[in-house]
Amino acid sequence: xIELDDVSVRLAGRIVLDRVSLRSSKGELxxxxxxxxxxxxxxxxxxxxxxxxxxxxxxxGQDAREMSGTTRARTVAYLPQGNxxxxxxxxxxxxxIGRIPHGGGPGREREGDAAAVATALAATDAVHLAERPITExxxxxxxxxxxxxxxxxxxxxxxxxxxxxxxxxxxxxxxLALLERTAASGTTVLAVLHDxxxxxxxxxxxVVIDDGRIVADGPPQKVLDEALLGRVFxxxxxxxxxxxxxxxxxxxxxxxLRR
Amino acid sequence: MPDARDIRLTAGLCALGLALAILSLRxxxxxxxxxxxxxxxxxxxDPIDVLIVRELRLxxxxxxxxxxxMLALSGAALQGLMRxxxxxxxxxxxxxxxxxxxxxxxxxxxxxxxxxxxxxxxxGMALISVAALMGLAGRQANIVTLLLAGLALSSLFGALISLxxxxxxxxxxxxxxxxxLLGSLEDRSFRHVSIAAPFVAVAAWILLATRHQLTALSLxxxxxxxxxxxxxxxxxxxxxxxxxxVGACVAVAGAIGFVGLVVPHLxxxxxxxxxxxxxxxxxxxxxxxxLAADCIVRLIPANTExxxxxxxxxxxxxxxxxxVVDRRRQAEVAA
Numbered sequence: 401x402i403e404l405d406d407v408s409v410r411l412a413g414r415i416v417l418d419r420v421s422l423r424s425s426k427g428e429l430x431x432x433x434x435x436x437x438x439x440x441x442x443x444x445x446x447x448x449x450x451x452x453x454x455x456x457x458x459x460x461g462q463d464a465r466e467m468s469g470t471t472r473a474r475t476v477a478y479l480p481q482g483n484x485x486x487x488x489x490x491x492x493x494x495x496x497i498g499r500i501p502h503g504g505g506p507g508r509e510r511e512g513d514a515a516a517v518a519t520a521l522a523a524t525d526a527v528h529l530a531e532r533p534i535t536e537x538x539x540x541x542x543x544x545x546x547x548x549x550x551x552x553x554x555x556x557x558x559x560x561x562x563x564x565x566x567x568x569x570x571x572x573x574x575x576l577a578l579l580e581r582t583a584a585s586g587t588t589v590l591a592v593l594h595d596x597x598x599x600x601x602x603x604x605x606x607v608v609i610d611d612g613r614i615v616a617d618g619p620p621q622k623v624l625d626e627a628l629l630g631r632v633f634x635x636x637x638x639x640x641x642x643x644x645x646x647x648x649x650x651x652x653x654x655x656x657l658r659r
Numbered sequence: 660m661p662d663a664r665d666i667r668l669t670a671g672l673c674a675l676g677l678a679l680a681i682l683s684l685r686x687x688x689x690x691x692x693x694x695x696x697x698x699x700x701x702x703x704x705d706p707i708d709v710l711i712v713r714e715l716r717l718x719x720x721x722x723x724x725x726x727x728x729m730l731a732l733s734g735a736a737l738q739g740l741m742r743x744x745x746x747x748x749x750x751x752x753x754x755x756x757x758x759x760x761x762x763x764x765x766x767x768x769x770x771x772x773x774x775x776x777x778x779x780x781x782x783g784m785a786l787i788s789v790a791a792l793m794g795l796a797g798r799q800a801n802i803v804t805l806l807l808a809g810l811a812l813s814s815l816f817g818a819l820i821s822l823x824x825x826x827x828x829x830x831x832x833x834x835x836x837x838x839x840l841l842g843s844l845e846d847r848s849f850r851h852v853s854i855a856a857p858f859v860a861v862a863a864w865i866l867l868a869t870r871h872q873l874t875a876l877s878l879x880x881x882x883x884x885x886x887x888x889x890x891x892x893x894x895x896x897x898x899x900x901x902x903x904x905v906g907a908c909v910a911v912a913g914a915i916g917f918v919g920l921v922v923p924h925l926x927x928x929x930x931x932x933x934x935x936x937x938x939x940x941x942x943x944x945x946x947x948x949x950l951a952a953d954c955i956v957r958l959i960p961a962n963t964e965x966x967x968x969x970x971x972x973x974x975x976x977x978x979x980x981x982x983v984v985d986r987r988r989q990a991e992v993a994a
Binding site: 445448449450468469470471473474476480484485486487488493494500501506507549 | 662665742743871874875877878879881882884885886887888889927930931932933934935936
């Protein structure tokens with residue numbers, strides 16, 4: 401569960417996140433959407449304790465300021481963009497890094513670590529990659545392994561920054577279905593997504609950020625209307641319905657419309 | 660529980676180290692058998708043999724173990740922290756800085772070769788050098804920036820050593836400093852062991868205690884921090900550990916290059932490339948390498964004993980060239 405009250409982040413003198421307030425319930429899958437540079441990543445980094453934030457942040461009922469680094473790391477799992485891996489560590493060891501907040505990690509497994517790693521590998525369809533060096537994987541395989549690392553933390557809050565950016569369509573659907581199941585098991589999931597249709601398909605709630613502020617927050621059917629897409633993203637989209645969910649295909653930019 | 664492969668590797672390296680240590684006790688102007696060497700170590704046998712083994716060869720052997728282990732550990736820690744395989748203390752100028760600190764101490768008369776002031780001067784200068792390097796290049800520096808910053812610092816401290824030599828009060832002092840700079844374990848006593856040991860012990864403890872944090876750092880700073888690791892504290896601890904350890908080693912044995920670069924590289928593939936698991940086997944392998952090099956200098960017939968720093972550099976430079984060629988090949992494959 402996440403509670404944010406008037407959370408602001410200022411980086412290099414510029415306000416990147418401006419008095420953001422947000423309350424999430426246990427088991428929600430929230431898609432965070434917005435144009436590039438809107439503050440989506442900064443929101444996740446502020447919750448994870450990676451960006452200096454003013455305001456009040458409560459995580460799983462505790463004030464984030466009063467949490468130790470380890471307690472916060474056990475409560476919040478963060479999957480950053482970029483999928484950095486400096487050394488050719490085996491995939492199993494990469495996923496085991498997720499157990500560090502619990503005192504485990506590669507080469508020093510504690511009780512429950514092996515099961516957490518195995519479950520995360522299976523959930524992300526990465527069991528067959530377990531012994532391969534992370535640096536030799538394709539970008540899509542690497543993205544799944546990094547998600548497995550975040551899942552292995554078994555935190556109550558999972559923050560995923562563009563988790564499907566490098567994936568093919570089948571694995572995009574697979575990963576979002578996995579995040580949906582993770583949320584259903586009681587974890588609060590915040591995922592930054594750029595694909596509006598997939599956000600609407602899987603998320604129970606959509607938070608729209610523009611220029612550092614939350615400009616819309618609610619169920620996909622209510623949030624993703626034509627006016628918002630024009631105002632925030634500067635696009636006109638084809639708006640369809642399938643299985644009761646909106647299907648949005650960005651078609652024209654505002655500039656196209658003016659021509 | 661440590662990985663079974665790590666335990667086997669460590670045990671194998673320990674066995675090799677034990678054999679090399681006993682060989683080191685045998686070698687010298689007075690030839691001793693294996694039995695005489697081991698007997699001498701335990702005070703059994705001819706009193707002259709006991710004296711040779713305990714007072715002359717044992718301190719030298721202990722210094723080789725201590726310095727080899729410390730240099731390799733420093734290399735492993737720096738490479739893990741900077742997430743860069745070239746971040747060894749010598750490439751980054753730390754031993755040069757420590758040598759300058761020590762040389763300055765000797766030349767100004769503030770420290771002599773058998774005082775605790777010498778390692779303090781060396782450690783202080785090594786600390787300044789490593790901090791300057793991090794400040795210049797940044798913690799996530801790419802290889803080019805890192806090498807340039809290291810080259811600048813190495814050149815600076817090289818020039819300062821030359822200046823000190825240039826201004827040395829006598830030719831004898833100049834020769835004394837020059838030979839000392841070549842790095843040697845010859846004629847070292849328990850006094851030298853006791854000067855370096857406390858600093859090396861503290862440095863090794865710091866670097867070993869923080870090693871597990873390096874694994875998370877290999878996935879980037881965000882993953883490390885969100886895993887509960889205080890990166891600023893990790894950086895400070897590592898830098899202090901490297902400066903204290905390398906400074907103490909240089910203070911008693913001069914500049915011994917390339918151990919910190921070569922050994923972690925040899926060990927890394929054997930422990931699955933996990934930066935935390937490199938440390939312990941690298942320490943033992945570093946001790947093994949320096950023991951072997953110190954045996955080699957005593958086995959090669961020459962008018963004067965070769966300096967161990969010369970031997971490690973002769974081993975290290977081809978290795979460094981091989982590393983450059985390998986990276987070039989990797990870059991070509993990636994392109």
